Amino acid sequence: MSRMLLHSRRAAMSLVALLLLVAGGWASWGTAQHVMLAKGREHGTITVDGCGEETCSGRFAPDSAAASRPGLTIGKSVAVKKGAKLSVVVKPGTDEVVRRGAGGIFHAWLPLGGALLLAAVIIGGGVGLPRVAWTSAGIGGVVLVGTFVTL
Structure with a gap:
C-alpha cells in the first residue's frame, strides 16, 4: 500500500512539474518565435x-x-x-x-526560466530526482541571470 502511495505521489508531482514547464514554454513562445525566427x-x-x-x-x-x-x-x-x-x-x-539579439532571446524565454526554477523544487522534493532538479534550477538561473546581464 505504501509503495502505491509513493508512486502516486511521484506521478502527481511529475504532472505538476510538467504542467509548470509547459505553461512556461507556452508563455515564452509567443514572443520567442518573433525574436528567434526573425x-x-x-x-x-x-x-x-x-x-x-x-x-x-x-x-x-x-x-x-x-x-x-x-x-x-x-x-x-x-x-x-x-x-x-x-x-x-x-x-x-x-x-x-x-x-532582438541576445537580450531579446533571454527576455523572451524569461517565463520558461522561472518555470524551470519552480519545477526544480517539485522535481527535487516531490519526485525525488535531485540531479534533474539541480539541472533544471541551473538552466532556469542561467536564463534569469542572462536576462539581467543582457538587458
Missing part, C-alpha cells in the same frame, strides 16, 4: 518617446527602405527608458515590437 520580418530601431504602466511607445526606423512609423509599442521593462534606442523586430500584423 528572418522575413521587419527589423529596425525604436526610439522610446514615453512609457505608460505596461508599455512604452516610440518612433520606429526600419533597417530596410520602408518608411518609418510612429506609435509602435514595446513591453515596458526595467531596461526601457525614455530616449533609448533599441534594436527590434515588428510582430507581424501588429504595432508591437520585441527586442
